[in-house]
Amino acid sequence: MLRRTYDRVITLAERPTAPLWLFAFAFAEASFFPIPPDVLLIPMALANPRRAPWLAALTTLGSVAGGALGYLIGYALFAKLAQPIIHLYHYDAVFAAFQHKFAEYGVAIILIKGLTPIPYKIVTIAAGAAAFNFPLFMAASVVTRGGRFFIEALLLRLFGAPARHFIEDRLGLVTATVAVLILAGFIALKFA
Template identity: 75%
Template sequence: MLRRLYDRVLSLSAKPSAPLWLFLLAMAEASFFPLPPDVLLIPMALAAPRRAFFFALLATLGSVLGGAVGYGIGYALFAKLAQPIIHFYHYDAAFAAFRHKFAEYGAAIILIKGLTPIPYKIVTIAAGAAGFNFWAFMGLSLITRGGRFFLEALLLRFFGESARNFIENRLGLITSLFAILLIAGFFILKYA
């Protein structure tokens, strides 16, 4: 089933409506859908390299908007479903500790996880459930998702097919290295 869905998404990249599908896929992936927008962004950028940055912008905006939906899902479902269960089992203190940790490290979590292949919906829903500041979440989402998609577009724009193969085979490594550099930057700013 997942393979058919993947093939369908790839077939969309050749259609005139592909930019709209890219936006919608990015939005859905950030809130509930399993496939990342990269599966459409990569073939679209390869087919029209001069439009790669436009496609990255669409993916970024769709992902950030979907992140707001995911945040709302986490916030609403937590209040209606999870909060009574937590209270019933007397885990109020444990959840308060989770919220405190997310408030303290949430920015780093959002920035790092937004760059990695880990589904972004996990971050968006957790941010809503933890009550992370919505506007800070939106700003961080714009930075991290834009960083990811524009980096892909840059590589695809200038390196074409060889970049595609490299990205598909080593995306986890690339984003992990970028995340390490980002964390190092935070430590340098904090302790320098």
């Protein structure tokens, strides 16, 4: 089943509409969707390593634009939209602690958490709810999200074929590792 899913994602990654889906996925993840855009970026870059930098730029643009929506949710719509999302994920206490940390360490939080597997939407909504300086938030988002996606793209561009063979030969191990990293991000958020 895992092999069929992987083959399907690689096939979909080669379609002409794939970049639009990548942008939409990155946008949604930064504001309300729980799965990181890396799950599309990596197969798309593996399918065509020469396009990896362009795909990283597109992912960054989508993520930063989605981050602006996440900020708006936190800033203008916290009571109606953000609070139910936070409550749905059982992050009420974590979110309160996060807001306090934003007042003290805002830019550092954006830069560090934007590089980790911690869901970026938590950062964007918290920045808006804390009324963090919007231009500074956007600049930090470009740096951290761009850094993350361009590092991935560079590695996939440099090691595209060998990385693809490694992933295909050890698909179960790679999938388990990605799942553990995502879970670690949620756990780190809960205890951060």
